[in-house]
Amino acid sequence: MALSVPRIVVVGAGFGGLEAAKALDRAAAEVTVIDRHNHHCFQPLLYQVATAALSPADVAWPIRHILRDQRNATVLMEEVVAVDAARKYIRTTMNEIPYDYLVLATGATHSYFGHDEWAPVAPGLKRIEDATRIRRSILIAFERAEAMADRAAQNRLLTFVIVGGGATGVEMAGAIADIARQTLAADFRNIDPRAARIVLIEAGPRLLPAFPPDMSDYVRATLMKAGVDVRTDTMVTKCDEGGVDTNAGRIDAGTVIWAAGVVASPAARWLGVEADRAGRVKVGPDLSLPDHPEIFVIGDTAAVFASDGHPVPGIAPAAKQMGHYVGTLIAARVAGQSGGKPFRYRHLGDLATIGRRAAVVKFGRLQLKGFVGWVFWSVAHIYFLIGLRYRFMVAFTWFWDYLTFQRGARLITGSEQPRQK
Amino acid sequence: MALSVPRIVVVGAGFGGLEAAKALDRAAAEVTVIDRHNHHCFQPLLYQVATAALSPADVAWPIRHILRDQRNATVLMEEVVAVDAARKYIRTTMNEIPYDYLVLATGATHSYFGHDEWAPVAPGLKRIEDATRIRRSILIAFERAEAMADRAAQNRLLTFVIVGGGATGVEMAGAIADIARQTLAADFRNIDPRAARIVLIEAGPRLLPAFPPDMSDYVRATLMKAGVDVRTDTMVTKCDEGGVDTNAGRIDAGTVIWAAGVVASPAARWLGVEADRAGRVKVGPDLSLPDHPEIFVIGDTAAVFASDGHPVPGIAPAAKQMGHYVGTLIAARVAGQSGGKPFRYRHLGDLATIGRRAAVVKFGRLQLKGFVGWVFWSVAHIYFLIGLRYRFMVAFTWFWDYLTFQRGARLITGSEQPRQK
Incomplete structure (x- = not known):
């Protein structure tokens, strides 16, 4: 490739970054995607890895294969550590990479609202490693309980x-209830997995605030019927190894999962x-920085x-x-056209x-x-999976699990040794 | 269950332990399987996880679900740390568990022939974690090479x-050659994955010594045609971060995989x-200890x-x-019958x-x-997988990969950060 074509660097290959790269498909440019x-x-399906329904490889695909x-x-698989906007290059742990256009699509991570010390005991769910860690934690809880005699510790x-x-949060609570009431029900001898207690805590007055109130009510009723203890208007004030403190009292728990903020x-x-307060960059109407029309920030960032x-x-x-918009915009500029409409x-x-x-849909x-909503949800998610292979595998897995009440990926792996809790 | 029935403890749920537990299906006994x-x-299919063809959950199933x-x-998911043969109980990190009959089926691990310091740089392949670690190491090697300009370091x-x-070793070498020559061939820009060098080192005079010499010759020729550098009569004298020393000279390498001994x-x-020299327990004709007819040791142990x-x-x-033999033998003793024929x-x-x-078959x-041997191999391995679901999933995955030259589980996961090598 000639050295004279513009160099476009996209950092982050999530939904935004990938879409930006793809929109640059026909641009006479050198596109570098770094993740x-x-x-x-x-x-969207990561919670199914965390709850042992799907394998990591079902919901994660090599970026270089997609492109x-x-x-x-x-x-390039590298970690970005700095941007030099004046001299137009980014620095990774290994290299310095110059750019003419830069797209930052590096996403978000969990926020503990200033209590990062809760992270080790209350993992969130953003990456594959988070999902396998939560899966391990859920499955080990049942294993430890089976091996002990002390009722209070079991509970x-x-x-x-x-x-x-x-x-x-809603999806995790529903899936853990399914694991306890159905998947594991017959597999233990000393404990009854159906006796597991699943508590869903929400600081606001209702679940799924993006939905209309009657759908929130429906979600709450459905979860409660599945045995989930739903507590709205409840604020967590502390997380530790043994559970959580809330404004309405202490809840002793072996597993705490954080789905509260990013x-x-x-x-x-x-x-x-x-x-802004959530760490997001303020951008102009075309998603570029006010002082740097060649730097774009998209997605959760x-x-x-x-x-x-x-x-x-x-x-x-x-x-x-946003990714499609920015990719198209840069492609137009590279082709010598002026910028179009705002995003x-x-x-x-x-x-x-x-x-x-x-x-709920x-x-x-x-x-x-x-049930109708569930079928719609399933079809929509399978449709958006990348590639026929994954669509088929996930569809088959769901169909099989639906028929058998099973979950195919009940593995406890990783270096963490089972601990005496 | 009444307390008066005999307590049979099986340690290890590999092929031997599981078979022993299953043979005790109808025994009037309390069977405890600990792993x-x-x-x-x-x-047998773990190398396919290490080479990104299958997911861990395709080749590993919850023990308690099987039983x-x-x-x-x-x-029970616990780690055994000691056996008190005189007082007839085993000790785990959490509990003491008494037994009337004990079956030890705890398998084997890699042996570095007295050089355990090679373990961190030359991982073996026995557990799921080993497989994902090797997978990460292979895939990261290509990623690192793509991101660097130095040709010698790339090589x-x-x-x-x-x-x-x-x-x-033969299966790993063949699979890595497939990855380099086919799976990854079109995915990189700065390197040509087909230029990867795969070296298979064997101390003895031929590969697969369990087979007849003409089949060893066939295996060697097939691997060499696939681009594998096969070196028999070659002894590794040292493994380190940068490669291996052998009696025939140094080989600089980014990845070393140990398949040499257990x-x-x-x-x-x-x-x-x-x-014996390989750490195996000497047992009598019925696989029990000479001084303890109630303790059996089976499998690789x-x-x-x-x-x-x-x-x-x-x-x-x-x-x-061995597992079936011992399970049946104990069942007979529990039923008051005398022991039968030797194993x-x-x-x-x-x-x-x-x-x-x-x-080769x-x-x-x-x-x-x-090709005929390969079809036989595939059918045999699918037949021995546990459960219809896994048979179907693995068969589909292989069929798909066969048609597309792809591998579905090309994930780099785990806590290890990519290092500058």
């Missing part, structure tokens, strides 16, 4: 607290620019507002729209599952719930 | 040394009895000889036969694949090689 992982993770046929794209081990009543990746710090003044939500379709977010809808056979005026 | 993992690992319908069986990174020319688990030490005087090989069918090993055959489309007088 610290070798895989793109399909985050193998895009001849102008190079993929504590078999209490699972999920903090945060958004989509991830904070943007440190792009604002790299750039030395202002960020950017503070973007819809035409109604509401912030654009941190969901996959939003990131994809405009189009909200397609919201969906969330509540365990086996139930989901809101697409414009279309509202679905229960 | 430090929650899963049974189908070791869920055996009402007299309890499964070193893209050199893979496999030590040991038995079935595991040593039995520490059962002999627990029992305070004599072991026991030194057992076939009727022709040769040692019984450390393969799955041998462990299963007699029946060798069914040997098989090994050499990458895509080639394998020797079953009595039946000898197959090439």
Whole structure:
């Protein structure tokens, strides 16, 4: 490739970054996609890895394989540590990489609202490693309980607290209830997995605030029927090895899962620019930095507002729209055309599952719930998986698990040794 | 369950231990199966996890799920640390568990022939964690090479040394050659994965010594045609971060994989009895200890000889036969019958694949090689997988990968950060 073509660097191969790279498919440019992982993770199904329904490889695919046929794209597995906006290069742990255009799409991570010391005891769910760690933690809780005689300790081990009543929290609570009531029901001798206690804690007045109130009510009722203890208007004030403190009292628990908040990746710090409270970079109408029209920030890393003044939500379709917009915009500039219209977010809808056979869906005026919603949810997620192979594998796995009440990926792996809790 | 029934403790849920537990299905006894993992690992396909063809969950299944319908069986995930043969109990990190009969089936691990300091740089392949570690190491080598400009460093990174020319070594070498020549061929821009160098080192005069010499020659020729550098009569004298020293010179390499030897688990030490050079416990004709007719040692942990005087090989069918024998024997004793015939090993055959489309098979007088051998190998391995679900998933994965030259599980996961090598 000639050295004279513009160098476009995309940092982060999540939904936004990948879409930006793909929109540059036909640009006469050198596109470099940098990610610290070798895989793109399909985050909407990550909770299924955490709850032993799918394997990591079902929801994560090598970035370079996704882009193998895009001849102008190079993929590098490196970790970015700094951006020099004045001299136009980024620094990784290994290299310095110059750019003419830079797209930062580095996503977000869990936020403990200033209590990072809770991270070791209350893992969140953003990466493949988080998912296998939570899977290990859930499965080990049952194993430890089976091996001990002390009833109080058993009860504590078999209490699972999920903090945060958004989509991830609801999906985790529903899936853990399924594991306890169905998957594991017949597999133990000393304990009854069905006696496990699953507590879903939400600080606000209702679950899934993105949905209409009657759907929140439906979700709450469905979870409670599945045996989940739903506590709204409840604030966690402390997480430790033994459970959580809330404004309504202590809950002893063997496993605490954090699904309560996110904070943007440190792009604002790299750039030395202002960020909002969630760490997101403030961008202009074309998603570029005010002082640097060649630097774009997209996805969960950017503070973007819809035409109604509401912030654009941190969901996959939003990131994809921004990625497509920025990729197309840069392609136009590279081709010598002037910039087009400002970015405009189009909200397609919201969906969330509540365990086996139930989901809520809101697409414009279309509202679905229960089994019909669940079928819609399943079809939509399979459709968005990359590649026929994964669609087929995940569809088969779900179908099989639906028929048998089983989960195929019940592995406790990793270096962590089982501890005496 | 009444307290008066005999307590049978089986330690290790590999092929031998599981078979022993299953043979006790109808015994009026309390069977406790203890393993430090929650899963049974189908070791013959572990190399496919290490080479990104299968996911861990495709070849590992929860032990308690396998035994869920055996009402007299309890499964505990615990690590055994000692056996008190005089007072008849075992000690785990958490509990003391009494027994009337004890079956030790704790397998083997890699042996570095007194050089345990090689373990961190030359991982072996026995557990799921070993496989994902090797997978990470292979995939990261290509990623690192793509990100660097130094040709010498690239060449070193893209050199893979496999030590040991038995079935595991041959299968790993063939699979890594497939990855480099086919799977990754189109995915990189700065390096050509097909230029990767794969070196298979064997101390003896030929590969796969369990097979007839003409089949060893065929395996060698097939591997060399696939681009593998096969070096027999070559002894590794040192492994370090940068490669291996051999009696025939130094080989700089980014990845070294150990498939050269095994040593039995520490059962002999627990029992305070004599072991052979490979750490295996010497057992009597009924696989029990001479001084303790209630303690049996089976599988890779026991030194057992076939009727022709040769040692019984450390393969799955041998462990299963021993497990079945001991389980049946204990069941008879529990039922008040006297012991039966001594254990007699029946060798069914040997098989090994050499990458895509080639394998060697020797079953009595039946000898197959090439594509026919590969089909036989595939069908045999799918047949022995536990459960219809896994048979279907693995069959589909292989079929798909065969058609597309792809591998579905190319994930770099785990806590290890990519290092500057």
